[in-house]
Amino acid sequence: MNLIFEHGIWSFANAEIWVGIGLILFFGILVAAGVPKIAAKALDAKAAKIQADLDEATRLRAEAEALLVQIRKEKAEAEAQAAEMMAQAEADARRLEVETKAKLEETLARRQKMAETRIAQAEAQATTEVKAAAADLAAKTAEQILTARIASGAKDPLLDSAIAQIGDRLN
Template identity: 55%
Template sequence: MEHEALFDLANPELWVLIGLALFIGLLVVLKVLPGALFGALDAHAAKIKAELDEAQQLREEAQALLADVKAQREEAERQAAGMLEAAKADAALIASEAKARLDEQITRRAEMAERKIAQAEAQAAADVKSAAVDLAAQAAEQILVARLATGASDGLVDAAIAQVGAKLQ
């Protein structure tokens, strides 16, 4: 029943279907529908292809940039390693120079201390000799004073005085 009502010429849905079929048929006959449809599809496909080509180009550029960045990083790492080795070598050189200077300074100070000790020993020996001479002179003076006070004359002293007198003339 429903089908019978669809093919009834008084049915507006039938006329809409016929109009649509005629319109599509007219578009096909005039090659508007396939041309426009295929043209739109071709344009869309071309746009997609262009986007894919651009994406491929961007990908290649990104890969080239990545390779360049990796090469730069490796070069920077090599330079850093070289700088580190140079710094270690410089530090070792500075340490050895500092050790040599320290050893030289210690040697110099030890020699200076030995010289001061030798000077002090010599000064002490001179002081001891001077004190011994002074003490001997005082002792001789005391002995002479004691002998002269007793009034006894010493033959040696008298002979020495006579010698001094003879030499002075």
């Protein structure tokens, strides 16, 4: 059965009534002292602090995301710049290679021409020296023949015509 309708439950001799009255008085004193307002203010302050922390965290996250976007953009720009520099370096290397080959070929051609000129000069000098040696030898031989001929007193027509032709051939 229901306790509220029992006999003697509402009597002041019953201890449960006094506990209920004390509880109601306690809550009344708390309300009169403003404890619910203080608790509400404390909870509101705590909620405001939590909201401020959440707002700060949101702001920091937004800044971090913006910074991440900026860093990614700078990274992309740096990679593009590095790729451009590599391409430029490769182009410069190819250009230098072509220039170096051209200079090397030019130098080799110039040295070959100088060598050919020296060889031609050496050949001309050798030819001149051989002609001079041949002329000296011919002159000595002619001198010996003439000396022998003068000493013997005989004339040889073949020898006379050969001696006459030596001067024409040496020049």
